[in-house]
Amino acid sequence: MPVGAALAAILLAAGSVPAAAGAPEPVCRIEDDRLVEISGLVTDGSGYVVVNDGADDPDGRRIFFLNRRCGVSRTVGYPSRPRDTEDLARGPDGTLWVGDIGDNGRNRETIALWRLAPGGRAPKIYRMAYPDGPHDAEALLVSGDGTPVVVTKDPMTAGVYVPAVALKAGKTTPLRKVGDVAVPLTATSNPFGLPGRVVITGGATSPDGGRVVLRTYADAFEFDVSGGDVVRAITEGKPREIALPDEPQGEAIAYSRDGTALLTVSEGRDAQLLRYPLAGVTPVPAGSPSAAAPSSSTPSLPSASAPEQQAVEPVAASGSPGLPVGALVAGVALAGAAGVLALVMLRRRRLR
Template identity: 65%
Template sequence: MRPGAESVRRLRAAVGAVAILAGVAVPGRAVAEPSPAPAPATPVCELGDRRLAEISGMVATDDGFVMMNDGADDEARRRIFFLDSACAVARAVPYPSRPRDTEDLAVGADGTIWVGDIGDNDRTRQTIAVWRLAPGADRPVLYRMSYPDGAHDAEALLVTGDGRPVIVTKYSAVLYTPSTALRPGATVPLTRVGQVRLPATTTSNPFGGLGRSSVTGAATASDGRRVVLRTYADAFEFDVTGGDVITALTTGTPRITALPDEPQGESISYSRDGRSLFTVSEAAVAGTRPVILRYPLAEPAPAASPGAPTPSAGTADDRHRTAGRVGTAVVAAGGLGLAVLVGGLVVVTRSRRAGRR
């Protein structure tokens, strides 16, 4: 692509992100609160395989990890990589056709690996997709979907216990699920089912305020009782009751684990025992290789007794009106700064990727 066209494309992505943030994401953010004290991260292993150069999704398995890159120009990188516990690649499964922009991984209750082909920096895609790799299979199967309200950029994928994918958009944390069962060779409409209101934090990260609100990955605990969303700065863990992931995300209050100063954190997974979170950055510090990090999790607070009173959170409309008033003030005070942050993040992210290709 010519430099002029590239510049126009990046500018269009930045402007689109500003519009989304100003209209949807900012009103849902609470007033910033102090970040939690970060749990010490423990390095697990370094990724030495040069094919893993743009890691955008990861799940932990009983004997290692599964990873994939962001959509890569290099054909050798367009694989689903199975790693052992020392981060050595043991198997690499190719796609039967070229994916567009793979951004996250999830694992179903039956061990099926789901690849979220859901990235769309320019918001120009007519359809998005998921790839399903059944246990023991040597090729994933493609399923296409379409949004009901125009294109969105997304980097986070969850799968419910009954095998339903949940897509979380990057800048607005809106949730979409298929309206009917997925079918190979067909495009299934998506339905908007809610929006996540992540609390604001002050965790240090390379992208500042926008990095603390951009949803870049998601994961489900192996027992299905917890889900986590991550940004470039923090992990937000929600308790799930009765398998209802949507209600957990739209009404729950998350526990926060700070993930400070990861170079470009876009992947997250629970450990198989559910006691830790694993993360890995898409990019590494210059001259180094990406490293998987382990963050220990605090024990969830005990559940209230059945007869204990529960503070009222107000109706959904009350919460929406309150969030809207807060968001309006934030937008009025910081619109210009927000635009600069959005443009900077999008351009820097795309430039990093371009520089590696």
């Protein structure tokens, strides 16, 4: 990792804001034997939707709809075999997007999105290719105009990519890089230690589109969104830090239906769905459409105003003391070590 990127991550970490969140509340337990590698989660009516990652078991290669008690109420199959479905997102029009974006070996020529229209019975696949070689990714967001946003799992500094042109079934759409997310460093306890704090494993958009969240194995980082511009929010905004301590292998995250809590679930058998209440959040009225909802469900283009690449400038807040030089040097060393450790751990343990 370049020293500048590591330094920027350290400085952003110093500027992150701890958010008031309640202790996690158990919601229900997912006991279906097909759901042992849950990587994506969204709310749906009175229940939830989840997907597995990897899905080595053919029975697990489906989109699972759960009721409020976490029982499977129905499933939707893929027309062809997915490679590594890592996240779920819901667009402003209700479209479900499945991020087939995992690439542990970093050897995929293309990644994919599966699009399931509201009430649809079969998802449609859209293939995409990075402009700078393969990346592993586990987080998918959707902007207010319906543009899918892929956030990579690169340690410390994650890349942010959007389709360069309109998605088209049967064609490979080029992606373009529109920025980076510097992952704030925390001390939150998790099973993987330091590596678990420096890689992004999931994302979600609030029901009203006014907030988005990215998570690691240890923490969630929530950003305010203005005008539906998710890219600007995560590349330029100051996140609120919400600790998610000691989750077994936390990858999936979603907002509750009213937007007042975060929901998480880990990989593993009989996984527990957890609810983290958010303080000071006004509930979103049931059934209210997003303020940024598009006029059609056609996959859209990225915002024309989005920068080709957003550089992270290590600027201290006005009026606040800067970090001592010794602390900066130590921070850079720590960031470099974190990147190396994360890569080693991800390969050895095959974390997803």
